[in-house]
Amino acid sequence: MTSCLVLCGSAPVAPTLEENLEGVGIHVIGAVQRSNLVQEALRQGPDVVVVQDVAPDAALFAVLALLRTTAPRPVLLFTTDSDVDKMKLALDSGVDAYVVNGYAPQRLRSLVHLATARFLHEQALREQLADVSHRFEERKLVDRAKGILMRARQVSEDEAFRVLRAASMHSNRRVGQVSQQVIAAAGLAEAINRAGQLRMLSQRLVKLRALQALGVGTEWAAELLRDSSSRIDANLAALGKSVSKATYGDLLDAVSAPWVTLKAALAMSADRQRTADADAQAEVMLLQADRLVNAFESNAATASLHVINVSGRQRMLSQRLAKQALLAALSGGDAAAAAGETKAAFEQALDYLNAAPLSTREIRESLDAAARSWTALNQALKRVRSADGQMVLTEASESLLAVFEQLTERYEHSMQILMG
Missing domain, CATH: 1.20.1630 (Formate dehydrogenase/DMSO reductase fold)
Structure with a gap:
C-alpha cells in the first residue's frame, strides 16, 4: 500500500484530506507541520508527500526544496492559487503535481500515481544527465592525462591511452x-x-x-x-x-x-x-x-x-x-x-x-x-x-x-x- 505524509496549511481541512486518502487506499502515516516535514520524511520514509495549502508561499517552497535535496519524494500539492509564478516556483522546488481548485476524492489515487510517475521520470532524467556529465568530465580527465604522458614520455596518443588502460586493468579502477x-x-x-x-x-x-x-x-x-x-x-x-x-x-x-x-x-x-x-x-x-x-x-x-x-x-x-x-x-x-x-x-x-x-x-x-x-x-x-x-x-x-x-x-x- 502506498504511504504518505500530509502537510496542510489549514488544519480544519486536514482530517477531510486524510480520510479521503485512506478511502482510496493510500495509507496516511500522519500529518506534519512545515517545520518538521524533512525530519519526518527521513524518519518515516513515506512513498509520497501530499500538501494542501490555500496560498503557498516562499517559506513552503523553501521547505519542499530542502526535502528534494535531503529526502527526495513525490510531492502532490493542492491549492486554490492559480498564479503562474507560483506554479513555476512549485516546479523549481520539487512539486511533481500542482492541482488548482481542490480535488475530487475519486481522482485522488490517480493524482498520487501521476505525481509518483513524474517524480520517477524526473529522477531517471537527472540520473541520465548525471551519467552523461560524469562521462564528459571523465573524458576530459583522460584527455588531460594522455597529454601529460605524451609530453613527458614523448609517446603517441594511442600509446598514452594504452598505458592508462593497462594501469586501469591492473589496479581494477576506471x-x-x-x-x-x-x-x-x-x-x-x-x-x-x-x-x-x-x-x-x-x-x-x-x-x-x-x-x-x-x-x-x-x-x-x-x-x-x-x-x-x-x-x-x-x-x-x-x-x-x-x-x-x-x-x-x-x-x-x-x-x-x-x-x-x-x-x-x-x-x-x-x-x-x-x-x-x-x-x-x-x-x-x-x-x-x-x-x-x-x-x-x-x-x-x-x-x-x-x-x-x-x-x-x-x-x-x-x-x-x-x-x-x-x-x-x-x-x-x-x-x-x-x-x-x-x-x-x-x-x-x-x-x-x-x-x-x-x-x-x-x-x-x-x-x-x-x-x-x-x-x-x-x-x-x-x-x-x-x-x-x-x-x-x-x-x-x-x-x-x-x-x-x-x-x-x-x-x-x-x-x-x-x-x-
Missing part, C-alpha cells in the same frame, strides 16, 4: 580514476620542482653576488643574477596560479616576503657587508621554500615524489657549497671548513639517489654525469683562494646544477612518478 591520479601526481611533481628551484635560486643569487664582491666575472655574474631573479618571479607566479591558495597561500607568502627584501639588497652595489646582508635574507627564503616543498610532498598520495625533492635539493646544495666557499674567500676564512656540512649532505643524498629503485637509462646517465661533476666541483674547491680558482669553482657549480636540473626534470616526468 580509466578516469587513473587519469585523475596522473593529473594530481603531475601537478604535485611540478609544484615540488618549482618550489625546489626557489630553494636553489636563493643560494645561487648569493653565490653570484659573492663573486661580484670578489671582483671576478662580474658581467657574467650580473647576467646570471638577472636570469635567477626572473626565474624566481616566474616560479612564484606559476605556483600562485596552479596551487590551492587556501592550502598553500600562507606558505607562498612566506617565501615571497624575504624575496622582496633580497631583491632590494641585490639592487645595491656588491661589497662584503651587503653580500652578508643578502645572504641573511636568502637563508630566510631558503627555509620558507623548504617548508613549501615539504608541504607539497606531504600531500602526495605516494612516497615516490620524495625523489624529486631530494634531487631538487641537490641543486640547492651545489649552489650552497659554492656560495659558502666564496663567502669564506671574501672574508678570509677556510672554504673547505665552511662548506663541510653541505658537502656531507650532498654526498648522503647522492648515495640515496643511486640506491633508489626509481631509475631509467636516462636517469642512470644523469646520475653518472652528476658523479663526474661533483668530483670536478670538489677539485675546484681546493683552488678557491685565487681569482681563477673562484671562477672555476663557480663554473663547476653551474655545471653540476645543470646536471641536477636535467635529473630532477627526468624524475618529474618519469612513468613511475606519474603512474604512482
Whole structure:
C-alpha cells in the first residue's frame, strides 16, 4: 500500500484530506507541520508527500526544496492559487503535481500515481544527465592525462591511452580514476620542482653576488643574477596560479616576503657587508621554500615524489657549497671548513639517489654525469683562494646544477612518478 505524509496549511481541512486518502487506499502515516516535514520524511520514509495549502508561499517552497535535496519524494500539492509564478516556483522546488481548485476524492489515487510517475521520470532524467556529465568530465580527465604522458614520455596518443588502460586493468579502477591520479601526481611533481628551484635560486643569487664582491666575472655574474631573479618571479607566479591558495597561500607568502627584501639588497652595489646582508635574507627564503616543498610532498598520495625533492635539493646544495666557499674567500676564512656540512649532505643524498629503485637509462646517465661533476666541483674547491680558482669553482657549480636540473626534470616526468 502506498504511504504518505500530509502537510496542510489549514488544519480544519486536514482530517477531510486524510480520510479521503485512506478511502482510496493510500495509507496516511500522519500529518506534519512545515517545520518538521524533512525530519519526518527521513524518519518515516513515506512513498509520497501530499500538501494542501490555500496560498503557498516562499517559506513552503523553501521547505519542499530542502526535502528534494535531503529526502527526495513525490510531492502532490493542492491549492486554490492559480498564479503562474507560483506554479513555476512549485516546479523549481520539487512539486511533481500542482492541482488548482481542490480535488475530487475519486481522482485522488490517480493524482498520487501521476505525481509518483513524474517524480520517477524526473529522477531517471537527472540520473541520465548525471551519467552523461560524469562521462564528459571523465573524458576530459583522460584527455588531460594522455597529454601529460605524451609530453613527458614523448609517446603517441594511442600509446598514452594504452598505458592508462593497462594501469586501469591492473589496479581494477576506471580509466578516469587513473587519469585523475596522473593529473594530481603531475601537478604535485611540478609544484615540488618549482618550489625546489626557489630553494636553489636563493643560494645561487648569493653565490653570484659573492663573486661580484670578489671582483671576478662580474658581467657574467650580473647576467646570471638577472636570469635567477626572473626565474624566481616566474616560479612564484606559476605556483600562485596552479596551487590551492587556501592550502598553500600562507606558505607562498612566506617565501615571497624575504624575496622582496633580497631583491632590494641585490639592487645595491656588491661589497662584503651587503653580500652578508643578502645572504641573511636568502637563508630566510631558503627555509620558507623548504617548508613549501615539504608541504607539497606531504600531500602526495605516494612516497615516490620524495625523489624529486631530494634531487631538487641537490641543486640547492651545489649552489650552497659554492656560495659558502666564496663567502669564506671574501672574508678570509677556510672554504673547505665552511662548506663541510653541505658537502656531507650532498654526498648522503647522492648515495640515496643511486640506491633508489626509481631509475631509467636516462636517469642512470644523469646520475653518472652528476658523479663526474661533483668530483670536478670538489677539485675546484681546493683552488678557491685565487681569482681563477673562484671562477672555476663557480663554473663547476653551474655545471653540476645543470646536471641536477636535467635529473630532477627526468624524475618529474618519469612513468613511475606519474603512474604512482
